[in-house]
Amino acid sequence: MTMIDRRNLLAGSxxxxxxxxxxxxxxxxxxxxxxxxxxxxxxxxxxAWSPPGADAGxxxxxxxAALLKRDCDVLVPENQMKWQAIRPAADxxxxxxxxxxxxxxxxxxxxLRGHTxxxxxxxxxxxxLNNHDFGQRPAVEAARILDQHIxxxxxRYGRKIESYDVVNEAVDPDTGGLRETSLSRAMGxxxxxxxxxxxxxxxxAPHAELVYNDYMSxxxxxxxxxxxxxxxxxxxxxxxxxxxALGVQSHIGLFKPTTDAGAVAKRLxxxxxxxxxxxxxxxxxxxxxxxxxxxxxxxxTIAPRDKGVADFARAYLxxxxxxxxxxxxxxxxxxxxxxxxRGFEPRTDGVIARGCPYDVDFRAKPLRGxxxxxxxxxxxxxxxxx
Ligand code: XIL
Numbered sequence: 588m589t590m591i592d593r594r595n596l597l598a599g600s601x602x603x604x605x606x607x608x609x610x611x612x613x614x615x616x617x618x619x620x621x622x623x624x625x626x627x628x629x630x631x632x633x634x635a636w637s638p639p640g641a642d643a644g645x646x647x648x649x650x651x652a653a654l655l656k657r658d659c660d661v662l663v664p665e666n667q668m669k670w671q672a673i674r675p676a677a678d679x680x681x682x683x684x685x686x687x688x689x690x691x692x693x694x695x696x697x698x699l700r701g702h703t704x705x706x707x708x709x710x711x712x713x714x715x716l717n718n719h720d721f722g723q724r725p726a727v728e729a730a731r732i733l734d735q736h737i738x739x740x741x742x743r744y745g746r747k748i749e750s751y752d753v754v755n756e757a758v759d760p761d762t763g764g765l766r767e768t769s770l771s772r773a774m775g776x777x778x779x780x781x782x783x784x785x786x787x788x789x790x791x792a793p794h795a796e797l798v799y800n801d802y803m804s805x806x807x808x809x810x811x812x813x814x815x816x817x818x819x820x821x822x823x824x825x826x827x828x829x830x831x832a833l834g835v836q837s838h839i840g841l842f843k844p845t846t847d848a849g850a851v852a853k854r855l856x857x858x859x860x861x862x863x864x865x866x867x868x869x870x871x872x873x874x875x876x877x878x879x880x881x882x883x884x885x886x887x888t889i890a891p892r893d894k895g896v897a898d899f900a901r902a903y904l905x906x907x908x909x910x911x912x913x914x915x916x917x918x919x920x921x922x923x924x925x926x927x928x929r930g931f932e933p934r935t936d937g938v939i940a941r942g943c944p945y946d947v948d949f950r951a952k953p954l955r956g957x958x959x960x961x962x963x964x965x966x967x968x969x970x971x972x973x
Contacts, residue, residue: 617959618657618658618959619658619659619944619955619958619959619962620658620659620660622958622959622960622962622963623660623916623962624660625962625963626908626962626963626965626966626967626968627967627968627970628913628914628915628916628962628965628968629660629661629698629914629915629916630658630659630660630661630915630916630917630918630962631659631660631661631662631663631697631698631700631915631916631917631918632654632655632658632659632662632663632917632918632919632920632921633662633663633664633665633702633877633917633918633919633920634646634651634655634662634663634664634665634688634692635664635665635666635667635688635925636664636667636684636685636687636688642924643925644665644920644921644922644924644925644926646687646688646691646692647687647691650949651921651922651925653949654921654922654945654949655697655921656695658921658944659697659921660697660698661697661698661699661700661915661917662688662692662697662698662699662700663699663700663701663702663876663917664685664688664701664702665702665919665920665927667684667685667688668685668701668702668703668740669702669703669706669711670705670706670711670712670713670716670736671711671712671713672684672685673685673740674713674736675713675715676715677715677716677719677732680739682743689744689747689748692747693747698749699744699747699748699749700748700749700750700751700752700876700915700917701740701741701744701748701750701751701752701795702751702752702755702800702876703751703752703753703754703755703800704736704737704740704741704751704752704753704754704784704788705733705736705737705753705754705755705780705781705784706755706756707754707755707756707757707765707766707768707770707771707777707780707781708755708756708757708766708768709766709767709768709769711756712768712769716732716769716770717768717769718769719732719769721769721773725772725773725774726773726774726775728773729769729770729773729774729780730774730783732770733770733780733783733784733787734783734787737753737784737787737788737791738787738791741788741791741792741795742791742792745792746794748792748795749794749795749796750795750796750797750798750874750915751788751792751795751796751797751798752798752799752800752834752876753784753785753788753797753798753799753830754781754784754785754799754800755800755801755834756800756801756802757777757781757799757801757819758801758803758812758815758816758819759815760802760803760809760811760812760815761811762811762815763811763812763814763815763818764815765777765778765781765815765819768780778822778826781799781819781823781828782823782826782828785797785823785828785829785830786828786829788829789829796831796832796872796874796914797829797830797831797832798830798831798832798833798834798874798876799816799819799820799823799830799832799833799834800833800834800836800874800876800877801816801833801834801835801836802836802838802877803815803816803835803862804835804836804837804838804839804840805839805855805856805858805859805862805903806839806840806842806855807855810858813862816833817862817865817866820833820866820869820871821869824869824870830871831871831872832871832872832873832874832914833866833871833872833873833874834874834875834876834877835873835874835875835876835907836876836877836878836919837875837876837877837878837879837903837907838877838878838879838881838919839878839879839880839881839899839900839903840880840881840882840883840884841880841881841882841883841884841885841895841896841899842881842883842884843884844884845884845885845895846886846891846895848885848894848895848896848898848899848902849898849899849902851899852898852899852902852903853902856902856906859906860906863906863907863910867910867912871912872912872913872914872969872971873907873910873912873913873914874913874914874915874916874917875904875907875913875915875916875917876915876917877917877918877919878900878904878916878917878918878919879918879919879920879926879928879942879943880896880899880900880941880942880954881928881932881940881942882895882896882934882940882941882942883932883934883935883940887934887936887938889941892941893941893952893953893954894953896941896942896952896953896954897952897953897954897956897957898957900954900957900958900961901957901958901960901961904916904957904958904961904962904965905961905964905965907965908961908962908964908965908966909965909966910966911966911967911968911969912969913965913968914968914971916962918943918944918958919943920943921943921944921945922943922944922945922946922947922949923939923940923941923942923943923945923946923947924946924947924948924949926940926942926943928940928942941954942954944958
């Protein structure tokens with residue numbers, strides 16, 4: 588190498604270094620919240636309660652709190668606002684875990700989503716509600732219990748909670764019909780319960796975005812679930828039920844063995860777009876409420892697994908982010924260390940699922956890079972009133 592060559596090379600590297608440094612400093616896209624903000628959106632995550640310092644996906648765990656502060660604008664309680672957590676009996680509420688979460692989030696400048704005012708699925712009802720004696724006038728008693736719940740929660744937190752998953756998972760994925768519960772039997776049908784919940788929420792929290800949240804997803808085998816959700820959304824419109832947005836949970840996944848996640852995504856894209864077109868065509872906005880990636884179909888080896896997860900996520904998020912109607916984007920946890928996927932759906936080979944943006948040691952993974960790129964590359968969010 589001549590002196591001239593060496594000088595050019597050095598000058599070139601210096602210029603490259605300067606450009607990279609400038610980019611990092613200016614970049615609106617070096618955190619997930621900044622990437623989302625560059626297109627008028629917010630990014631967020633689920634979080635939990637724990638005693639101070641516990642090894643948990645909690646605000647009280649400094650390692651986890653640091654991830655939330657770095658990447659998130661908006662938080663949602665993973666479990667602590669559900670009936671099982673806050674309503675131990677028909678006549679008793681317990682906010683001892685959720686209150687400190689709300690306090691921490693608001694003092695640290697986070698927005699909050701509420702999950703959920705009604706998980707319309709017996710499996711997730713508290714036992715007392717499944718077995719409740721609704722008495723001589725069951726419809727009145729059921730409406731009283733439901734109204735009291737929605738009023739108590741929404742009024743306690745007021746404007747601190749800006750968006751609610753009012754109803755969660757009311758559609759049975761196997762049939763596309765609505766699930767029956769003790770409330771639906773008492774009130775004369777599931778549709779009555781759901782309308783009642785949304786109307787009560789609108790009256791009690793007129794400032795809030797009201798969301799119907801469900802897990803109809805883009806993978807094979809979800810056609811009935813998607814059709815059922817479309818029917819429900821159509822009926823809401825026909826009856827004038829106040830629903831602003833569809834919450835697309837987005838627990839996406841590769842379940843069958845594959846080495847080409849991009850190809851799987853390409854095959855799934857047309858039907859998924861058709862679904863989203865129908866939803867937005869009815870005037871609903873979209874929210875990604877619980878994003879993570881199930882990696883069962885990918886090899887255990889970390890590099891190809893992380894690449895498959897990132898490729899699948901990027902393709903999915905690129906589609907979602909091509910809709911100006913898409914608002915907030917929330918992950919269902921930031922670190923694999925605390926992800927519900929570890930317990931809910933363990934891999935058959937026993938290795939830890941890698942479906943969150945950070946690994947078990949809080950290191951950013953390729954998935955975070957894919958999320959960053961997709962958020963930065965999305966279309967501008969449409970301006971909305973509520
Ligand atoms: C899950 C939590 O992550 C778990 O800790 C809990 O045991 C069960 O619920 N859809 C939802 C969420 O709407 O509330 C679920 O959260 C995940 C699937």
